[in-house]
Amino acid sequence: MGYQSEAALERDVMNQLEAIGYERALIHTEDQLKENFRNLLNERHTKLKEEPLSDKEFSRLMTQINNKSVFDSAKILRDKFVLKRDDETEVYLELFDQKNFSNNIFQVTNQVSVNDEFSGRYDVTILLNGLPVVQIELKRRDVSIHEAFDQVGRYQDHNLRGLFRYVQMFIVSNYNDTRYFANSDKAFLRGLMFYWTDEENNLIVNLDDFMQSFLITGHLAKMISRYMIINESERKLMVMRPYQIYATEALIERALTTDGNGYVWHTTGSGKTLTSFKASQLLSYEPEISKVIFLVDRKDLDAQTQEEFNKFEHESVDETNSTKQLISQLEDKSRPMIITTIQKMSNAISKHQHVMEQYRKDKVIFVIDECHRSQFGDMHMKIKKHFERAQYFGFTGTPRFEENRSQDGRSTADIFDKCLHSYLVKDAIRDGNVLGFSIEYINTFKDRIREQSGEYVAGINTDEVWLADERIEKVARHIHGIHNNKTHNRAYVALMATQSIEMAMKYYRMFKAINAEPGVRPLKVATIFTYQPNQDRKDGDVKVHAKNELQSVIEDYNEIYGQNFSLDTYNAYFQDVSSRMKGNKAKEKIDILIVVDMFLTGFDSRMLNTLYVDKHLKHHNLIQAYSRTNRVDKGKKVFGNIVVYRNLKKETDEALRIFSDTENTDVVLSKSYEEYRKRFAGYLEKLQQISSTPASAKRLEDEEDIKEFILTFRGLARTLARLKTFEAFEFTEETVGMDEQEYKDYEGIYKGVYYEHIKREREGQKVSILDEIDFDIEVVRNDRVNVNYIRRLIENIELKDKKQQAEEKRQIKLLLEQTDDQQLRNKAELIREFLDKVVPHLEKNDKVREIYLNFEEERKLEEINRFSEEMNYPKSKLQKLISEYEFSGHLYNDDIEAGISAPFLERIEKLDKVRSFIESLSDKYGFVE
Incomplete structure (x- = not known):
C-alpha cells in the first residue's frame, strides 16, 4: 500500500x-x-x-x-x-x-x-x-x-x-x-x-x-x-471504558436470561464503583425486576464513596445509622433501586420480616460492592431464606479462591457462581489505568532469623522481636531517611501498615522523638484506629485503653493542624485525616499515616504513592494494601512504592500470581535495582555509540541519528528516574558508568532538540522524522529544585540577621546555577534581581510571598510596556493575546496580525517577534502550582 x-x-x-x-x-x-x-x-x-x-x-x-x-x-x-x-x-x-x-x-x-x-x-x-x-x-x-x-x-x-x-x-x-x-x-x-x-x-x-x-x-x-x-x-x-461496558452487559444478560448469580473481577483502581452503579441502574429500569438493592460495607461508606454515588444519582445514599429510611424505601415499590449498607440490610431482614414478605416471590437483584468481604458471606443465608428469586452479583478486585478462601471455607465462586468478566491488574497497567509496584524488602533481623521461612518469621513472639524498642527505632529511622526520596520530597503521602494498635503507637511515639532531635526536618505523622471499651493492652504493669491512646493522638493532631477534634467527634476526625491523605489543596498534608487495618482497603488517593509494611499480609489483603499506592497521577508518580520490613517475598509473588492470572509477575512488579542498573548500562552503551561525548552529540546531522539519540537518552533518563528511588543509588561513574556532570551535558543536548521541536511545532513547521517521536521532557527534570522549591526558600529567608540572609541568598543562587528545571532557569535572573534589590530592604514582619508576586507582576508589566512601545504594537491587544495564550496554550497568526499595521515583509517579521515575545514571557512568568 x-x-x-x-x-x-x-x-x-x-x-x-x-x-x-x-x-x-x-x-x-x-x-x-x-x-x-x-x-x-x-x-x-x-x-x-x-x-x-x-x-x-x-x-x-x-x-x-x-x-x-x-x-x-x-x-x-x-x-x-x-x-x-x-x-x-x-x-x-x-x-x-x-x-x-x-x-x-x-x-x-x-x-x-x-x-x-x-x-x-x-x-x-x-x-x-x-x-x-x-x-x-x-x-x-x-x-x-x-x-x-x-x-x-x-x-x-x-x-x-x-x-x-x-x-x-x-x-x-x-x-x-x-x-x-x-x-x-x-x-x-x-x-x-x-x-x-x-x-x-x-x-x-x-x-x-x-x-x-x-x-x-x-x-x-x-x-x-x-x-x-x-x-x-x-x-x-x-x-465508560470498554471493560466496564462488557462487564455491565454480561451482568445484565445473566440477570435477565437466567436465575444464576455472578461476579465481576476488575482490579482495584479500575473504576468498579461506576461499573457496579451503572449495572444496578440499568437493571432497575427492567419491568420484570421488582427491586435492585446495592449493598456496600459500612466501613467503605466514607465521604468519598458517598460522593461517587451521588455523582450519578443525587442524594442516592442514606447516610444515617437508622434502618428507618431503608424500611421506607423497601415498602415503596415505586422506587426501583436502593443503596444501603450490608449491616442495615442484615438488621432489616432480622427485625422487619413483614416488610420483606412482599418480595418473597419477586425477582430481586442484590449487587454487592467489594464482595470479597466476609460480611456478605455471613449474610448470604439470611437473604436466601427471605427471597426465593433473589440473584446476587458481586464486584471485587481480589476474589476469594482456593488459596485464599474465607474463614468459613467458601470462595467467591461458592456464593456468586460464575465470573462474568475480568479486567486484571496486568490489563490495567498496560492501559495506564493503574501503575505497577516497586517493592523493596528490608531485613530487620540478624542473619540467623533472616534465612528462616516466612511462616517461621511470622510466628516469632511479637513481644520479644517485632515490638522490640531497638527494632522499632531502627525501622523508624530508616523510614525517616528514605521518605523524601520515596515521596518526591514529600510531594506525595505515605501509609504505614502495622500489626496492632500497640505497634502503631510505638512507631508514633518513635517518630515524635526523632522529629524532636536537633537538625531533623520533622515528618508530619498521624495515626488512626478503631477502639472498643475492652480493647486493652499492657504497658508494663498498667493496662492502657486504646481509647486513651487515641485521645492523646487526636490532641497532637489538633495542635499540628489547628483543629478541635475529640473522641466525641471521631467521625469528623476520620474525614479530616482522609481529606489530608487525598491531598485536598485546602488542607496541609499528612506525611505518614500509621494504621492497623483502616485505609488499607477501599481508600483511593492519587497523592498516596508509598506504603511501609510492618505486618504479615497475604493474598487479597496484600494486594488490597499494595493497591492503595498505584493510582495514576499526572505528576511524578511512576509506580507505587512498597517498602516491606517483613519477609513477604513469597506471599507477594503468590498474591500477584493469583490476582494477575499469570505466573509472570514481571508485568506487575518494578525491576530490581540491579536490573535497572543493567538497563541503564545498556542505554548508556548505545548512547555512547551514537555520540561518544556530549560535544559530539551537537554535531549530529542525520535525522535518523538524531532520532536514535532522542529515544536512547529518553530511555536512559526514565531508567535513571527509577534508579533514584533506590537507597543504594549513587550517581557516580563507578556505580552507573557516568558521573552526574556528563549526564547533564547529554541532557542539555536532548533539551536543545526538544525545545527546537516545540519551537517548530508552534510555528507550524514540519519536524519531519522527529514528528513521530512523543517527546518527554519531564523525565530529565530535577525532582526537587524547581520554582516552588526556590519560592519557599525565598519566603522563609532570614530578614533580621543580615549575615545569615547573605548565606541563604548565596545558597539560593547556587541552586539556580545548578538546576536543570527549565521553568526555574527562565526565572533565574528575575529571582537574582529580587534577592539583590528587594530582599535587603525588607522588614522582619513583611509578607515575602506577596511582595515577590507583586515584584514579578511589576517586571512583567514593564516588559509588556517596553515591547509594546518598541514594536508599536497595541498594549491592550498584546495583553489579551498573552492572557489567551497562558490560558489555552494556543496562539494564532490571524490574532497577532490584527494588531500589526505594516507592509507585508515587515508584518511577517513583526508577527514572528510578537509570537516569540509572548511565548518567552509566558515561559518566564507563567503560573506555577
Whole structure:
C-alpha cells in the first residue's frame, strides 16, 4: 500500500460508514445542518409529519435547544420536551429514541464548515436524527494521534457551537492508533482518551476494526443511551471504558436470561464503583425486576464513596445509622433501586420480616460492592431464606479462591457462581489505568532469623522481636531517611501498615522523638484506629485503653493542624485525616499515616504513592494494601512504592500470581535495582555509540541519528528516574558508568532538540522524522529544585540577621546555577534581581510571598510596556493575546496580525517577534502550582 493522505483516509472512512448502515448526507454548512435536522424532526414525529413545523415554531424550538452547554445539550438529547405550536396546542418531541434504536436515523457527512472568525472545518461528522453526536478527527499515519487530540481542543475553544454542542464524543485516529473520549464544557484531558477493546481486553486500535466494532449504528446508539453518564454534581458528560461496558452487559444478560448469580473481577483502581452503579441502574429500569438493592460495607461508606454515588444519582445514599429510611424505601415499590449498607440490610431482614414478605416471590437483584468481604458471606443465608428469586452479583478486585478462601471455607465462586468478566491488574497497567509496584524488602533481623521461612518469621513472639524498642527505632529511622526520596520530597503521602494498635503507637511515639532531635526536618505523622471499651493492652504493669491512646493522638493532631477534634467527634476526625491523605489543596498534608487495618482497603488517593509494611499480609489483603499506592497521577508518580520490613517475598509473588492470572509477575512488579542498573548500562552503551561525548552529540546531522539519540537518552533518563528511588543509588561513574556532570551535558543536548521541536511545532513547521517521536521532557527534570522549591526558600529567608540572609541568598543562587528545571532557569535572573534589590530592604514582619508576586507582576508589566512601545504594537491587544495564550496554550497568526499595521515583509517579521515575545514571557512568568 502506498502513501495515504488525510483526504484519502477521510474518503475511506465515509465509504465504510456508508457500508455499515449510515446514510450519506450532503451537509457542509450550519444552515444545511439546521435544515436537515428540521426535516428529520418532521419525518420522525407523526403529528409533525401531518403538520410540519412552521418557521416560527422551528425558531421557538431552536431557542429552546440550540447553543446550550454540552452538559445541558446532553440532557436535552435524552429527554422528551414540550413545544407549544402556533395554535397554542402542545406537542411532545423526542430527539433520540433510547429504547428502539431502529427508530433513529443515522447519517454521516464530512467537511462541515463553521463560519466564525476561525472558520473551523470538521473531518467526519456522525448525525443522529439530524444532530451531530460524534466527531471524527483524522490525521495521516505518520502524524501522532496527539495532534488530532490538540485539533479537537482548538475546535472546542473556537468552533463547537450551536447544534455542535450536541456532540457526545470524539474519535481521533491516525489509522493505526484510534481512541475515543467524551465531549465536555471543560478542558479535555489526554488521560481520558480511551482505547476500545474486545471482551478479552485485547486492544482494537486499527481504524477499520474500530469502525466495525464500535461504530455499528446499534452499538453507537447503545453507547450514547446506556454507557455515557451525566455527572450531575460536576456537570459533565462521562463515557465508560470498554471493560466496564462488557462487564455491565454480561451482568445484565445473566440477570435477565437466567436465575444464576455472578461476579465481576476488575482490579482495584479500575473504576468498579461506576461499573457496579451503572449495572444496578440499568437493571432497575427492567419491568420484570421488582427491586435492585446495592449493598456496600459500612466501613467503605466514607465521604468519598458517598460522593461517587451521588455523582450519578443525587442524594442516592442514606447516610444515617437508622434502618428507618431503608424500611421506607423497601415498602415503596415505586422506587426501583436502593443503596444501603450490608449491616442495615442484615438488621432489616432480622427485625422487619413483614416488610420483606412482599418480595418473597419477586425477582430481586442484590449487587454487592467489594464482595470479597466476609460480611456478605455471613449474610448470604439470611437473604436466601427471605427471597426465593433473589440473584446476587458481586464486584471485587481480589476474589476469594482456593488459596485464599474465607474463614468459613467458601470462595467467591461458592456464593456468586460464575465470573462474568475480568479486567486484571496486568490489563490495567498496560492501559495506564493503574501503575505497577516497586517493592523493596528490608531485613530487620540478624542473619540467623533472616534465612528462616516466612511462616517461621511470622510466628516469632511479637513481644520479644517485632515490638522490640531497638527494632522499632531502627525501622523508624530508616523510614525517616528514605521518605523524601520515596515521596518526591514529600510531594506525595505515605501509609504505614502495622500489626496492632500497640505497634502503631510505638512507631508514633518513635517518630515524635526523632522529629524532636536537633537538625531533623520533622515528618508530619498521624495515626488512626478503631477502639472498643475492652480493647486493652499492657504497658508494663498498667493496662492502657486504646481509647486513651487515641485521645492523646487526636490532641497532637489538633495542635499540628489547628483543629478541635475529640473522641466525641471521631467521625469528623476520620474525614479530616482522609481529606489530608487525598491531598485536598485546602488542607496541609499528612506525611505518614500509621494504621492497623483502616485505609488499607477501599481508600483511593492519587497523592498516596508509598506504603511501609510492618505486618504479615497475604493474598487479597496484600494486594488490597499494595493497591492503595498505584493510582495514576499526572505528576511524578511512576509506580507505587512498597517498602516491606517483613519477609513477604513469597506471599507477594503468590498474591500477584493469583490476582494477575499469570505466573509472570514481571508485568506487575518494578525491576530490581540491579536490573535497572543493567538497563541503564545498556542505554548508556548505545548512547555512547551514537555520540561518544556530549560535544559530539551537537554535531549530529542525520535525522535518523538524531532520532536514535532522542529515544536512547529518553530511555536512559526514565531508567535513571527509577534508579533514584533506590537507597543504594549513587550517581557516580563507578556505580552507573557516568558521573552526574556528563549526564547533564547529554541532557542539555536532548533539551536543545526538544525545545527546537516545540519551537517548530508552534510555528507550524514540519519536524519531519522527529514528528513521530512523543517527546518527554519531564523525565530529565530535577525532582526537587524547581520554582516552588526556590519560592519557599525565598519566603522563609532570614530578614533580621543580615549575615545569615547573605548565606541563604548565596545558597539560593547556587541552586539556580545548578538546576536543570527549565521553568526555574527562565526565572533565574528575575529571582537574582529580587534577592539583590528587594530582599535587603525588607522588614522582619513583611509578607515575602506577596511582595515577590507583586515584584514579578511589576517586571512583567514593564516588559509588556517596553515591547509594546518598541514594536508599536497595541498594549491592550498584546495583553489579551498573552492572557489567551497562558490560558489555552494556543496562539494564532490571524490574532497577532490584527494588531500589526505594516507592509507585508515587515508584518511577517513583526508577527514572528510578537509570537516569540509572548511565548518567552509566558515561559518566564507563567503560573506555577
